Amino acid sequence: MRIAINALNALAGAGISTLTNLFHQLEKLDKKNEYYVIVSNRQKELIDNIPSRFNKKFFKYVPCNPFIRVIWEQLFLPIYLYLNKIDILYSKANLTTIFAPCKIVLTIENSNPYSKLNLEWSKKELLRNKLLKYLGACPTFHC
Numbered sequence: 001m002r003i004a005i006n007a008l009n010a011l012a013g014a015g016i017s018t019l020t021n022l023f024h025q026l027e028k029l030d031k032k033n034e035y036y037v038i039v040s041n042r043q044k045e046l047i048d049n050i051p052s053r054f055n056k057k058f059f060k061y062v063p064c065n066p067f068i069r070v071i072w073e074q075l076f077l078p079i080y081l082y083l084n085k086i087d088i089l090y091s092k093a094n095l096t097t098i099f100a101p102c103k104i105v106l107t108i109e110n111s112n113p114y115s116k117l118n119l120e121w122s123k124k125e126l127l128r129n130k131l132l133k134y135l136g137a138c139p140t141f142h143c
């Protein structure tokens with residue numbers, strides 16, 4: 001199988017260490033599947049930790065603004081996944097590419113968008129939570 005790992009959101013701290021640990025465990029445990037790690041040129045620390053047998057796909061221009069990056073991922077990642085005949089996309093950090101032409105595995109780390117509690121969020125947080133909920137829930141339609 002061809003498995004793509006969307007690492008574009010791993011810019012610092014736990015995002016990098018979580019993916020680094022995942023890469024090393026996959027390298028150790030799985031010799032059968034092909035891995036494609038999707039990164040930008042700005043992610044030097046993460047890039048240095050990608051095993052040599054994993055394919056690295058560098059995107060030269062990925063927007064820094066997280067809202068614009070999400071839109072960018074919705075438009076450009078499906079094309080890359082299709083052209084490279086990816087079977088599974090692993091997305092981390094609560095959201096994924098909803099038009100992916102493959103099966104999706106999504107890690108949801110933030111339960112706030114799904115909370116029934118009536119919390120007073122700022123307008124920015126409300127928008128962020130709605131976006132996370134939509135982009136996190138839509139992949140279930142691929143199953």
